[in-house]
Amino acid sequence: MKVMLREVSDSDLPVFFAQMNDPEGIRMAAFTAKDPSDRAHFQAHWARIRQDPAVIARTIVGDSGEVVGHAAVFGPPEEREVTYWIGRQYWGRGAATAALRELLGVAPERPLHARVAADNVGSIQVLKKYGFVVTGSERDYANGRGEEVDEVLFTLLG
Numbered sequence: 760m761k762v763m764l765r766e767v768s769d770s771d772l773p774v775f776f777a778q779m780n781d782p783e784g785i786r787m788a789a790f791t792a793k794d795p796s797d798r799a800h801f802q803a804h805w806a807r808i809r810q811d812p813a814v815i816a817r818t819i820v821g822d823s824g825e826v827v828g829h830a831a832v833f834g835p836p837e838e839r840e841v842t843y844w845i846g847r848q849y850w851g852r853g854a855a856t857a858a859l860r861e862l863l864g865v866a867p868e869r870p871l872h873a874r875v876a877a878d879n880v881g882s883i884q885v886l887k888k889y890g891f892v893v894t895g896s897e898r899d900y901a902n903g904r905g906e907e908v909d910e911v912l913f914t915l916l917g
């Protein structure tokens with residue numbers, strides 16, 4: 760599907776909140792907030808990142824202006840990291856692939872890093888398409904699953 764990125768607006772936040780509370784998405788992403796249903800924490804988090812000049816946060820919108828998800832680049836200069844989340848009803852239609860292409864254009868800095876649960880096949884596919892390579896692995900506690908999960912570290916070099 761065709762998507763574009765735009766600045767995040769207030770009315771996008773309830774949609775992100777619902778998308779990021781989808782149990783299947785939480786399980787897939789694994790490394791989520793401790794309690795994604797904590798609305799106050801969610802609001803405070805988004806208020807903070809939207810006013811942080813070091814964070815490039817964008818809403819992913821579809822052809823009809825529908826909020827498909829979000830994508831962002833964050834972190835200190837030497838550890839810039841990408842993240843993205845697509846609403847479940849849009850999965851498997853190329854939204855993440857198209858959104859990451861746009862995001863990499865908006866955020867030309869390199870290297871860029873990404874962390875993915877080792878069994879998040881879709882996310883790994885998307886990263887590999889744009890030349891992210893595996894640079895490490897870790898095993899960490901994942902809030903989204905309530906257990907330790909293998910995590911793969913990816914890097915996109917210049």
Ligand SMILES: CC(C)(COP(=O)(O)OP(=O)(O)OC[C@H]1O[C@@H](n2cnc3c(N)ncnc32)[C@H](O)[C@@H]1OP(=O)(O)O)[C@@H](O)C(=O)NCCC(=O)NCCS
Pocket residue numbers: 784785787788789843844845846849850851852853854855856857874875876879880881882884885
């Ligand atoms: C992972 C996620 C971003 C994928 O988004 P998407 O829009 O469905 O991805 P795309 O449609 O662009 O698919 C990209 C590739 O992955 C494959 N893929 C997508 N979901 C998959 C799945 N669940 N299992 C296997 N392959 C999958 C697609 O077939 C496609 O491969 P291809 O281009 O070789 O045909 C989406 O499922 C999501 O937001 N999940 C919850 C949050 C999350 O995990 N974020 C990433 C954290 S690192």
